[in-house]
Amino acid sequence: MLKKIALFFGLALIVACSSSDDSSKGGATDNFDRSTLLTNLADNIIIPSYQDFAPKLTTLKGSIESFVATPNQSTLDATRKNWLTAYSAWQRLEMYNIGKAEALNQYYYYMNIYPVTVADIETGVSTGSYDLNAPSYHDAQGFPALDYLLYGVATDDAGIISKFSTDANAQGYKDYLMDVINQMDNLTQQVITDWTTIYRDQFVNSSQNTATSSLNKFVNDFIFYYEKGLRANKIGIPAGVFSTTPLPDKVEAYYNQEVSKALSLEALDAVQDVFNGKSFNGTATGPSFKTYLDYLNTNKEGQKLSSLINNQFDLARTEIEGLNSNFSTQITSDNSKMTDAYDALQRAVVYLKVDMVQAFNISVDYVDADGD
Amino acid sequence: MRKILLGIAITSALFTSCSSDDDVNNPINEVEAPLTYKFTRDGNSTVDFNGQTTRIQMAMELRSALKDNTKSAAELQAMFAHLEGESDFSDTNLNASGKNVRSKVAASKDYFAANTTVSNEIKGLMDSWIEQQATTVFANWDVTATAGTAGQLQQAGGGTMRYVDAKGLELDQAVAKTLIGGLMIDQMLNHYLSTSVLDEASNIENNNNGVVDQGKFYTTMEHKWDEGYGYLYGNEVDPSVPVLGADSFLNTYLKQVDSDPDFAGTAAEVYDALKLGRAAIVAKNYEVRDAQVAIIRENISIVPAVRAVHYLQGGKIGMAAEDHAKAFHALSEALGFINSLQFTRQPNTDTPYFTHAEVTAFMDALMDGNGFWDVAPEVLDSMSEAIASKFGFTVEEAAN
Numbered sequence: 001m002l003k004k005i006a007l008f009f010g011l012a013l014i015v016a017c018s019s020s021d022d023s024s025k026g027g028a029t030d031n032f033d034r035s036t037l038l039t040n041l042a043d044n045i046i047i048p049s050y051q052d053f054a055p056k057l058t059t060l061k062g063s064i065e066s067f068v069a070t071p072n073q074s075t076l077d078a079t080r081k082n083w084l085t086a087y088s089a090w091q092r093l094e095m096y097n098i099g100k101a102e103a104l105n106q107y108y109y110y111m112n113i114y115p116v117t118v119a120d121i122e123t124g125v126s127t128g129s130y131d132l133n134a135p136s137y138h139d140a141q142g143f144p145a146l147d148y149l150l151y152g153v154a155t156d157d158a159g160i161i162s163k164f165s166t167d168a169n170a171q172g173y174k175d176y177l178m179d180v181i182n183q184m185d186n187l188t189q190q191v192i193t194d195w196t197t198i199y200r201d202q203f204v205n206s207s208q209n210t211a212t213s214s215l216n217k218f219v220n221d222f223i224f225y226y227e228k229g230l231r232a233n234k235i236g237i238p239a240g241v242f243s244t245t246p247l248p249d250k251v252e253a254y255y256n257q258e259v260s261k262a263l264s265l266e267a268l269d270a271v272q273d274v275f276n277g278k279s280f281n282g283t284a285t286g287p288s289f290k291t292y293l294d295y296l297n298t299n300k301e302g303q304k305l306s307s308l309i310n311n312q313f314d315l316a317r318t319e320i321e322g323l324n325s326n327f328s329t330q331i332t333s334d335n336s337k338m339t340d341a342y343d344a345l346q347r348a349v350v351y352l353k354v355d356m357v358q359a360f361n362i363s364v365d366y367v368d369a370d371g372d
Numbered sequence: 373m374r375k376i377l378l379g380i381a382i383t384s385a386l387f388t389s390c391s392s393d394d395d396v397n398n399p400i401n402e403v404e405a406p407l408t409y410k411f412t413r414d415g416n417s418t419v420d421f422n423g424q425t426t427r428i429q430m431a432m433e434l435r436s437a438l439k440d441n442t443k444s445a446a447e448l449q450a451m452f453a454h455l456e457g458e459s460d461f462s463d464t465n466l467n468a469s470g471k472n473v474r475s476k477v478a479a480s481k482d483y484f485a486a487n488t489t490v491s492n493e494i495k496g497l498m499d500s501w502i503e504q505q506a507t508t509v510f511a512n513w514d515v516t517a518t519a520g521t522a523g524q525l526q527q528a529g530g531g532t533m534r535y536v537d538a539k540g541l542e543l544d545q546a547v548a549k550t551l552i553g554g555l556m557i558d559q560m561l562n563h564y565l566s567t568s569v570l571d572e573a574s575n576i577e578n579n580n581n582g583v584v585d586q587g588k589f590y591t592t593m594e595h596k597w598d599e600g601y602g603y604l605y606g607n608e609v610d611p612s613v614p615v616l617g618a619d620s621f622l623n624t625y626l627k628q629v630d631s632d633p634d635f636a637g638t639a640a641e642v643y644d645a646l647k648l649g650r651a652a653i654v655a656k657n658y659e660v661r662d663a664q665v666a667i668i669r670e671n672i673s674i675v676p677a678v679r680a681v682h683y684l685q686g687g688k689i690g691m692a693a694e695d696h697a698k699a700f701h702a703l704s705e706a707l708g709f710i711n712s713l714q715f716t717r718q719p720n721t722d723t724p725y726f727t728h729a730e731v732t733a734f735m736d737a738l739m740d741g742n743g744f745w746d747v748a749p750e751v752l753d754s755m756s757e758a759i760a761s762k763f764g765f766t767v768e769e770a771a772n
Contacts, residue, residue, distance in 0.1 A: 241488050244453045244474065339489040346486035354568075367573040 030361075032295050033287075034215050035207040040277050040286035041218070042200050046096055048280035049270075050192040053089040057188055060086045061181045068174045071164040073157060080150050084259060087143045091266035095225035095274070098217055099203060100194035109135075110187055114144035114233070115250050118152075121145060125172035132183045141180045144252075149177050152255030209361060216362050219289075223352050224366060226271055231345040234264045235320075238331055239338035246338075248331040260327040264320055268345075272313045289356065298359040300351070305359065309351045316344035401657040405648050409601065409612040411594070413582075418590040419612070421602025423471055424559075428607045428619050430454060430473050431551050433461045435620055438505050438544035439535070441513045445506035452502055474498075477554040480562035481569055482722060483715070490728050494554060494714075498547055505543040509535050519745035525697035534697040539743025542704035548620060549708020553676050553715035556603045556622040561672055561717040564600030565649075565665045571658075580656050597650050597661075604642070604672075614643065622675065629678045634769035642671045666719035673716035673725060677763045680709035681756045681770035687744075688752045700744045703752075710734045713759070725762050 060082040067075035094108050101107035110132070120140035124130030132141050153173070154160045164173050195203075206214040232242070233252065240246035251260040273280075277288025285291075290306040298305040319341035324330035331338055357364055411418045434451045437443050450460045454472035461467050477498065478484050478491040508522045513535065517523035522537045536542050563569055570593050577583075579593040590598070604626070605611040607619040616627035616639060630639035649664030683706035690699025713726040726734075734755055738747055756767045 236488075239488070240492075244455075244472075336489050336492065339492055342488055343486045346488070349486070350568075364573050 030296055032292055033207070034209075034213075034292075035204055037277070037287040037289075037292060038204045038207060038214050038218075040288065041274070042195075042203050044279040044281075044284075044286055045274060045277070047192075047195050047200065049089075049092040049096075050188075050195060052280065053086065053093055054188055054192050056082070056086040056089045057181075057185055061185050064177060064181045068164065068178060071161050073161065076150070076157065076161055083143070083146050083150060084256075087253065087259075087263060088266050090143060091263055092270045092280070094229050094267070095222055095270065097221045097225070098214070099199040100191045104187060104190065107187055107191055108229075109138045110183060111142040112144065112252075113139045113142060114147075114252055115254060116140055116144040116148050118148060121148060121176060125176050126169050128172060128175065130176070130179075132179055141183060143184075144254075145180050146177070147253050147255045149173065149180075150255075151257070211363065211365065215360070219357060219360060219362050220365050222271070222274060222289075223349075223357070223364065226345075226352060227349055230264070230267045230271060231342065231349070234260070234267065235327070235338060235342045235345060238327055239335055239342055240331075241339065241342055246331045246335050248328040251327040251331075254328065257326050257328065259325070261320060261323050261325045264327075265317065268313065268317055268320065272310065275309065275313070293356060293359055296359050298355070300355055305351060305355050309348055309356070312344070312348040312351065316341065316348065319344045401655045403648060403652045403655045403657050403660045405644065406651050409605075409614075409643075409647050409650065411650060411654060413584070413589050416589040418594055419598050419601075420588070420590065420595065421598045421606050421611075424599055424602030425606035426466065426469050426471050427473055427476060427555065428603070428621065429463065430461065430466055430469075430471070431548075431555065431621060432607070432619060433463065433466065434473065435544065435548045435551075438502070438547060441510040441535075443506060443510070445503045448502045448506055449499065452498070473551070473555060476559055477551070478558060478715070480558045480566070480715075482562040482566045483558060483724075494550075494728070497711075498550060498554070501543045501547050504537060505547075508537055509543060519742040525700065527697040527701070528693070528695040531697065532701075534701050536700050536704070536744075539739055540696070540700040540703070540745050541707065541739070541743060542701060545701070545704035546708045546711070549676075549679075549705055550711045552621050552625060552709070553712020557672055557676070557712060558715035560600045560603040560622075561669050562715065564596050564603070565668060567662070570596050570653075570661075576658070579653060591653075593653050594650070597646075597653055601646050601650070604646075622672070625675050625679055626672070629675050632678070632770070632772065634765070634772070635674070635678060638671050638674065642668055645671070669717040669719045673718070674763055674765070676709040676712040676716065677725065677759050678765065678770045680706050680713065681760050681765075681767055682706075683709065684752045684756045684759075685767065685771035687747075688749050691747070691749065691752075696745075703738065703744050703747070707735055707738055710738075710755075710759075726759070 060079070063075065063079040063082045067079045069075075090111060094112060097106060097108060104110070117139045120130070120137060124137075124140065130140070131137060150160070153163050164170055164177070167173065203214050206212075209216065211217075236242060238247050238250045252263050253259045272278075275288060276290045277286045278284070279286070290310070293306045293309075294304065300308060319337075323337055323341060324333070327338065353364055409419065430451065434448070437448055437451055447460070450458060452472070453474040454460050454466070454469070456470035457468065459467050474495060478494040484491040512521065512523040515521065515523035517525050517536050517538075517540070519540075520538050523535070525534045525536060525540075526532070527534065534542055535544075572592075575591070575593045575596075579591045582591065584591055585595065588595070602611070604622055605614045605618070607623065608614045609618070614623070616630070617624050626639050626642065629635045630637070645664040645667040649661045649668070652658070652660035652664065683702040686702035687699045687706060690696070690702055693699075710726075710731050714724050714728045714731045716725045717723075718725055737751055737755070738744065740747075753767075756770075760767045760770060
């Protein structure tokens with residue numbers, strides 16, 4: 001019996017050693033200190049991002065209060081400006097669906113689900129009957145609902161202002177607008193308070209390699225965001241990658257008509273900065289996916305995997321920069337530029353979702369839906 | 373006993389630590405070649421590819437409709453890009469289906485996940501062929517075709533009537549033969565038989581542990597393999613024992629290639645490899661599985677190549693005999709098969725035998741000027757030679 005085991009043991013060793021491919025093995029056998037990576041993420045990137053975002057959202061709330069009190073061009077302009085500032089800052093956070101953000105049954109569901117269902121908003125405005133906590137209202141609140149209320153509720157600015165002043169449902173519009181911003185502000189405070197009180201230490205100290213350890217979850221959130229929030233929602237879905245025809249009305253900030261590109265670029269920067277461990281407030285970099293991959297000597301096709309990933313992010317950025325500032329316009333005029341940008345983003349997915357997670361010895365906890 | 377357990381524990385620890393790639397398998401898992409493509413778990417069949425059967429049948433109806441001059445462009449397009457519940461087909465089951473053909477054209481994970489721009493070009497070309505079939509060919513149904521004018525042409529000796537566009541191309545043939553590569557071959561070779569799909573997420577772990585899909589009797593990996601199988605045999609009366617000739621697409625053209633003595637045995641190699649590979653999944657032996665994938669890729673890829681050369685040569689003979697209808701029919705098939713070559717797969721690589729740019733250049737050469745009306749025999753020969761030599765057969769072997 002023991003001999004048989006020894007034989008099996010030997011075979012296993014042969015298999016194990018003959019199966020080496022060009023990517024280094026990670027996980028249980030590596031000595032990389034994951035807690036340093038988590039610390040850098042929490043202290044230099046995630047928490048500062050929230051600390052940047054929360055006051056901007058509060059400023060937006062203040063300007064909405066002024067607009068609701070005195071609806072005119074000046075208060076509308078101020079609100080719009082602060083909306084864009086906060087919306088840009090949000091792009092840094094959407095991927096952090098962990099801790100309180102996850103426990104709220106997805107904080108981002110209340111912040112950035114688009115396209116909005118205009119009928120839900122309008123019905124809510126006219127009847128006063130709506131529940132922003134209900135899942136059916138995820139697509140009737142957050143930044144996209146503000147986008148509609150501040151830019152799309154009427155064809156021109158005078159019309160928009162009248163919706164909040166002289167319209168029969170003016171009070172309904174005001175209430176809805178206030179409820180949306182209050183919901184966003186309230187949830188954001190909960191998430192940031194959690195990070196700055198108890199969750200930061202939990203996050204940093206959970207440095208093992210199990211399905212529920214911080215890095216395992218964070219890597220999954222990161223890749224999921226890259227695939228879904230950035231690649232699919234911002235570019236792929238409106239470009240028609242997942243449908244028979246392009247859907248130009250599904251771009252982010254559709255009613256604003258000017259900033260879908262700017263928001264996408266901000267999101268891509270956020271992804272790349274997290275990958276490289278770059279401080280939110282500065283240019284310093286710390287322990288990160290990149291340094292972890294380099295520590296593991298992860299190579300592919302004769303190159304460092306981290307370089308391949310960064311190069312691919314850069315290529316995607318170049319493609320996106322070449323697009324019209326309004327993706328709707330780009331899709332209508334030449335959609336192949338949009339799909340080129342999508343393709344450039346997609347090329348990094350395999351690096352992240354296959355090669356990087358393999359190196360980290362982390363399992364991907366979600367699967368793409370397939371047709372058949 | 374403790375020692376034994378410890379030994380096993382260490383062994384498996386080594387396994388996990390050193391082999392996190394897809395080579396994880398146990399060399400003692402011998403795979404037995406099954407007689408037919410029948411697989412069960414606890415007495416229940418684990419084989420299912422109804423989605424593939426549906427798409428093949430949709431493609432069959434589309435192919436027939438492309439020769440029905442009462443159809444409008446919109447009706448034809450609706451058959452290609454069917455929406456659930458629309459009455460696009462004669463078969464009510466197809467109408468009820470949420471599947472369609474177009475969404476799976478040039479849609480494999482390996483080739484097109486990051487090439488949606490090219491995928492859209494390929495689909496767009498098919499869209500325009502389908503539309504023009506109605507707007508130019510159907511419109512000139514009773515007109516005799518000449519260079520620059522669409523219409524009908526009859527084969528010599530009171531033969532079959534052919535309906536061509538202004539360049540002599542039978543658009544329905546271009547569509548049908550492109551589907552062999554764009555739908556069947558691409559989905560089979562570059563999607564369902566790819567490690568990127570077979571081994572996605574926790575597929576290996578689940579297959580190793582016999583974890584079946586919710587409400588199903590199969591593991592995800594088994595099912596993916598079966599879906600690949602379904603694109604070839606999905607329209608057979610008994611797909612577990614295929615007889616071939618069961619559709620107008622890959623299934624039938626595999627039979628045609630196999631019936632050429634120079635390529636006899638191709639069909640059996642494919643069937644045997646699909647059976648053995650599936651059995652290997654059941655046995656959790658992924659090395660044997662992947663060896664079968666290489667065999668399948670090689671033998672399926674040769675199908676459009678042999679037929680392309682065969683029809684290019686057929687076209688040359690028809691042109692020499694001044695039988696335009698016969699020549700154009702052959703060249704139309706050739707053009708579709710050439711377009712299909714971009715979906716082939718060189719075994720153990722991530723690349724086709726001919727790229728999108730290369731097949732586009734071939735098609736452009738055939739369609740240059742007045743298209744088939746003035747294509748030179750030298751062009752047909754050099755194209756035949758290029759294709760045959762790339763695949764390692766001779767023009768003569770394919771032509772007869």
